[in-house]
Amino acid sequence: MVLIQIADLVVTAFPNGISHYLIGGIVIGASVVFMYFTTGQIIGASTALETTVSYYSKLKWFQQEEFISSRDWRAVFTVGLIVGAAGYTLVSGAELWVTEVQWWRLLIGGLLIGVGARLGKGCTSGHGICGLASFSPASLVNVVVFLGVAIIVAHLTELLGVVP
Amino acid sequence: MSRAGQILVAAFVGGIIFGVGLTISQMTHPEVVLDFLQLDDFGLLLVMGGGATVAAIGIQMGARTGKSAPLTGKKYGLRVRELDSDVIIGGAIFGIGWGVAGVCPGPAFASLGIGNYVIVWSIVGMIIGAHIHGFIKESRAN
Numbered sequence: 293m294v295l296i297q298i299a300d301l302v303v304t305a306f307p308n309g310i311s312h313y314l315i316g317g318i319v320i321g322a323s324v325v326f327m328y329f330t331t332g333q334i335i336g337a338s339t340a341l342e343t344t345v346s347y348y349s350k351l352k353w354f355q356q357e358e359f360i361s362s363r364d365w366r367a368v369f370t371v372g373l374i375v376g377a378a379g380y381t382l383v384s385g386a387e388l389w390v391t392e393v394q395w396w397r398l399l400i401g402g403l404l405i406g407v408g409a410r411l412g413k414g415c416t417s418g419h420g421i422c423g424l425a426s427f428s429p430a431s432l433v434n435v436v437v438f439l440g441v442a443i444i445v446a447h448l449t450e451l452l453g454v455v456p
Numbered sequence: 457m458s459r460a461g462q463i464l465v466a467a468f469v470g471g472i473i474f475g476v477g478l479t480i481s482q483m484t485h486p487e488v489v490l491d492f493l494q495l496d497d498f499g500l501l502l503v504m505g506g507g508a509t510v511a512a513i514g515i516q517m518g519a520r521t522g523k524s525a526p527l528t529g530k531k532y533g534l535r536v537r538e539l540d541s542d543v544i545i546g547g548a549i550f551g552i553g554w555g556v557a558g559v560c561p562g563p564a565f566a567s568l569g570i571g572n573y574v575i576v577w578s579i580v581g582m583i584i585g586a587h588i589h590g591f592i593k594e595s596r597a598n
Contacts, residue, residue, distance in 0.1 A: 305497075306498060306499055306502075308497055312480055313499035314502050315481070316477045316478065316503055317506025320478065320481070320507040320510075321507040321511045321514075322473060323474035324474075325510060325511060328511075328518055328525075331525050331527050331530065332527075332528050332533070333525075333528070333530070334515065334535040337565070340561070341561060342586050345587060353593045364464060365463050369470055369471035369474075370565050371468070372470065372472045373569070374569040375472055376471060376472035376473065376474065376478075377475040377478060377479045377568070377570050378475075379472065381479060388570065389570050389572055391567075393490070393557065398486070398559060398578040399581045400556055400581065401556035401581065402579065402582045403582070403588075404553030404556065404585065405560060405582055406583065407553075407592075408549030408551070409550050410586055410589040411545060411546030411549060412550055413537045414537065415560050415561050416562070417474075417561070418535070419537075419547075420504050421511050422535045425509075425514075425516070426519075426534035426535040428534065429536075430537040430540075433543055433544060434543050434550075435547075438547040438551035438554060441547070441548050442493050445552050446490055447493075448555075450494055
């Protein structure tokens with residue numbers, strides 16, 4: 293009986309299955325570990341935003357040594373993200389896919405994500421995966437805050453009838 | 457190959473693996489992220505939890521060796537940031553954006569690779585956001 297209840301709960305909580313989420317997460321973790329053992333770098337995707345701006349902005353903030361010294365490999369890593377996603381899509385035979393989320397949501401959301409990730413010293417990868425993996429209290433606080441706020445905002449958006 | 461070249465190759469390989477993981481887990485789909493945030497599908501927790509668990513095993517082991525990375529000579533350490541009000545305010549702003557768009561930095565780029573060209577809106581937004589943050593830091597320094 294208990295097992296059936298647990299199975300019901302899993303089906304309700306994960307209507308689209310669990311394996312692709314778990315496997316994807318493990319592969320992401322493997323990438324972090326690979327970068328760590330080869331370069332000693334604990335990666336975070338949002339740092340690449342600032343280091344890319346350092347190529348052209350004269351602003352003193354962007355011209356700091358840490359950005360300039362890491363901007364090349366961070367840009368290459370970002371290109372790798374695109375190539376990896378395209379390669380997997382090609383090999384798995386999946387069709388190309390385009391979101392139906394409206395452009396203004398993508399733009400406004402992106403803008404806030406850019407400010408928030410940098411002010412907050414990290415994003416879903418930097419804090420959510422690598423910071424938590426480092427047992428960093430700041431990352432735990434950051435993750436709890438962004439998860440809580442995002443869940444509220446996503447519900448409000450839905451309540452306001454903005455779909456998709 | 458020069459050391460700098462080897463680091464670029466490692467970053468390219470690392471990025472590819474990361475991009476494959478994001479694609480397998482469908483984090484490239486804002487709709488899947490929004491499904492989680494609307495509490496219809498808790499899969500995202502498995503992605504973050506699975507990734508953090510694997511990363512924790514590697515990073516915690518590495519940090520205990522006291523050794524340095526072969527390509528950079530950088531000592532194996534931890535990613536620990538100072539906990540201040542910026543971490544909380546930044547997290548809240550990030551959360552609003554994530555809730556509005558269902559997009560975050562890594563998946564935004566990976567999403568380009570699955571053909572989702574309209575995600576460029578988010579990438580442009582994030583770059584503008586990075587500029588705004590630069591101005592905030594600059595005006596604080598003055």
